[in-house]
């Protein structure tokens with residue numbers, strides 16, 4: 001035996017109570033489970049009564065770029081994650097022609113909040129096609145398991161060039177895209193991903209390419225994905241995309257559909273529940289639709305140089321095209337301000353920001369003389385200054401050379417509502433967006449948050465239910481074989497934790513990106529070890545520095 005973890009409370013992932021015992025591992029697989037197992041392991045661990053569960057499957061990440069320079073996929077494995085799905089929302093970096101690399105990186109900068117300098121220094125472009133990308137990341141190795149979507153926006157840019165952000169595809173282009181998806185599925189993609197969401201804008205505020213697709217294009221491509229009876233279609237849905245249309249795609253392709261990002265919006269409190277109900281009705285008709293939700297309040301840290309919460313507003317678009325002094329001049333322009341304020345008068349379903357000024361907080365000023373303002377909300381600061389909140393925010397930011405840091409808790413902040421979403425039978429808890437939005441937020445510890453905050457502290461669900469939600473359930477939805485469960489014959493992806501303390505820690509800044517740039521991260525609380533395919537990759541102090549890369553690129557999925 002390579003490893004025996006003894007004296008643990010074992011949650012198998014199926015949702016039932018824990019049983020006490022030992023788990024033995026050989027060649028990366030679970031080979032025995034029971035009380036006082038015979039034999040000795042090359043490594044023996046006394047869990048001391050702590051809890052052991054399958055490693056967390058994080059089905060919504062954006063590690064596509066990071067994985068080319070960081071095989072640890074920090075910080076996920078330190079937070080109990082043993083498998084990630086990359087390439088969500090259609091934002092992938094393959095396929096990509098050499099001439100489009102800078103465009104793809106600039107788009108990621110905008111849409112996923114990654115610094116262009118980090119990407120230029122970090123991404124290793126040793127591939128062009130999607131199958132080549134798969135081979136390249138597999139060869140480099142990884143310390144968690146990785147499954148990859150093939151992404152619509154990259155495919156469009158590859159086939160249509162500059163026209164990808166202008167129009168729907170013609171039949172010739174559709175044929176080429178179809179072929180790329182079929183080849184991608186044959187190379188082991190987990191499915192096909194796209195976005196129709198209005199907040200998904202690329203470089204200079206131009207829509208991400210997938211948003212230019214018409215329903216016919218989506219139908220052709222989703223059917224191409226499902227051609228061999230495999231794959232899951234994932235999309236981040238704009239309000240204009242109807243659940244009924246997605247149900248028709250599930251019907252024609254006979255494949256499951258994961259619908260992101262269902263976040264609770266207090267200005268439209270029933271909207272998310274209406275969507276979940278529509279998804280539930282489709283499921284009742286035998287079509288496997290899932291609503292992807294988050295168990296974390298959606299916070300964004302931002303400056304007005306890159307004001308993600310505002311970028312869903314049409315009237316904000318001009319601000320995404322200019323920088324520096326030009327941006328300052330625009331922000332002081334009365335016409336620009338009037339246009340934004342007019343648009344904000346009309347609350348909009350699915351829009352990130354709806355004039356909830358009390359949810360915007362000033363967290364870091366640029367000049368020490370302003371320090372006394374930190375920690376106050378924008379509505380309060382504006383009232384003190386006798387100004388409208390929007391005017392105050394712009395005036396103040398310009399006076400601070402646009403370096404003022406704000407945080408916005410815009411969505412998913414109503415805990416009664418989020419608890420109700422978590423319990424919805426059509427919902428799947430994910431949406432960490434790990435690997436993206438690195439300067440805005442870090443929800444890579446969403447699994448620990450579900451177990452600690454929602455199960456233990458609030459009792460919204462039970463701990464075994466939370467564990468099921470993070471392990472066996474996503475393994476099943478995504479058709480990942482032999483993972484997400486503690487059972488003999490399954491891969492030894494394991495998480496040892498203390499249910500009394502398990503949580504995600506406070507967010508803080510670290511400077512470990514290429515070029516020493518900063519990102520937000522959170523530390524685990526109550527995690528004692530993470531094992532991927534039987535090899536320990538993290539302990540209570542975080543990721544273990546090592547040359548071992550026990551993760552596998554997952555290429556085989558069941559039907």
Ligand SMILES: [Zn+2]
Nearest residue numbers: 062088089433
């Ligand atoms: Zn995403």
